[in-house]
Amino acid sequence: MLKRFLALAMAGTMALTMVGCGGSGANESAEGGSDVIKIGGIGPLTGDAASYGVSTKNGAEIAVEEINAAGGVEGMQMELLFEDDECDEQKSVNAYSTLMDQGINVLVGSVTSACSIAVSGESQKDGILQITPSGSAKECTATPNAFRICFTDPLQGQVMAEYIQQQGLSKAAVIYNNGDEYSKGIHDAFVEKFAELGGQIVADESFTTGDVDFKTQLTKIKSSGADCLFLPFYYTEVAYVSEQAASLGLGLPMFGCDGWDGVIKQLNGDTTNIEGGTFLTPFVPTDSDEKIQAFVSAYNEKFGADPDQFAADGYDAIYAIKLAVEQTGGDLSNDALIDAMTKITLNGLTGDMTFDENGEPNKSAKVAVIENGAYTAKN
């Protein structure tokens, strides 16, 4: 407890020093200039969740450059203004105010769920179109002006329940992180859907954040008669579970959620114990799809790394805005853009999608399989 307190205190101090350096990117372009679409972006560029925000920003930048190079939208160029929120709700709202002062037309963000919810409390008052690329909590789209690109947590659970049963497996064992909303959200929806489809949850085990020993849970699962193992949590723990399952001789096929992205790197590329593991993901960089390969090479050229799902979500968010602006014929008023969002069909990197009035995307799930030390897309 003391450790956590100290960590928070240190993070707070760092945050304070960071704030002083922010906001230097303010753009002083002409008031009400109709030749530029100003897109505000919010996400963590520093701190623990920095990789999510940086990826999203990078992905969005590539989309903006592509669109501008191709002549812009309805005769207008796009401009991306990105603010750091350090994955902190209060800072996220502050970042939103900064962006509004700079006269943004549309908001992409925030990247993380809690921040996105906090910002939509404010953006709702202004009525501006808000698209969160990766805020997966249900409440992220609670306000009428908010849309999202990614799957919701419950949807991930439902989709995986269906997918697992399609593989002819009907006795599932589940382990989840009881201290994490994301894991719990997927778990609850999975358990409900799996039973609804006629399957049986033969073991339902939990752990708490920071646990490294899963042998007890796996031992119970081993004698439960399960024919598959569903692991809805992040890659760090997935790596532990896969190794310990192997040492206990469990030998069950493993399934997971988009938090698995990164597990191969975590295992140093040695995927012996997780071979065949299948997880839901919006984006696999090795997908042979032409659009995806073009994005991957552009990203590699500009940032020297392979893009992840956050980069793809950021990219798709920008293209959703492009389509919405085309739909309104260049009208940048809030109501017109929000209305246009429900009419567009986006052929994005993370799948073909349309949006309903609740701001939810309708798109098909993509599944990645871990094969020979790499993620392989499987549709």
Next chain:
Amino acid sequence: MDFIQQFINGLSLGSIYALIALGYTMVYGIAKMLNFAHGDVIMVGAYVLSVAAVHMGLSPLMSILIPVAVCMLACTVLGVTIEKIAYKPLRNASPLAVLITAIGVSYFLQSVALLIFGSNQRKVNSVIPKFSVSLGEIHLSGEAITTLVVTVIIMICLVLFINFTKVGKAMRAVSEDKGAAQLMGVSVNTTISLTFAIGSFLAAIASILFVSSYGFVGPYSGAMPGIKAFVAAVLGGIGSIPGAMLGGIILGIIESMAKAYISTELADAIVFSVLIIVLLVKPTGFLGRKTITKV
């Protein structure tokens, strides 16, 4: 069948706690201070092992021995350095000041690891050859067997060392009465440094076995096992070497059983409750009366 496997899980978990607890109890027994940085020395050892194991190209045997040797050396040097810099100037200060300093050292090591290696968990390859024993449904991993055997051997060696060698006698003398020991010609500072060297050497062995069992290390990897091992040491009677062993094993089994048959979320709460109950009934822990410091 399930029960036996859970018992074995508890045993393998407990032997790691026991191994860490040996280091705690050793330092406490002689130097009379709680080295809260012990768990973090283990974490540093695990990082050293992971870095040293990368530069291979040697024969299989050497590629195990060299990282292990580097890890042991690094931990021992680190332990002695910490003692010299942080604890020695406080030799005559109140125990509370030393305790706070130890917590400070713990945070310092964690922050340094965070700065160098980042917050992600890092994979460390096991240095224990892969083998396992299976009896029907029961699986006993090579790591678990090795840990248990090593812990028992170390416990026996430590008891023999402290009771039957000259240096061991000096350690007991220092723990009894520093002033009197000095008057008898025992170098208190050297003896305490040596105690830390041995304690940190034990931390190195614990880190090797810990990462071999779990496969990953992060900046906070040493914190929780460190606290649990401290509980184990207190449970067994802090200062008592066989007590640390017993406390560690009992703690591991209680934790495993609590997770299996009561609740995974409550397992830690149960573990700490057991500590409170034992201390209420027997304040010196299981083997507290026979502590080596009272010989």
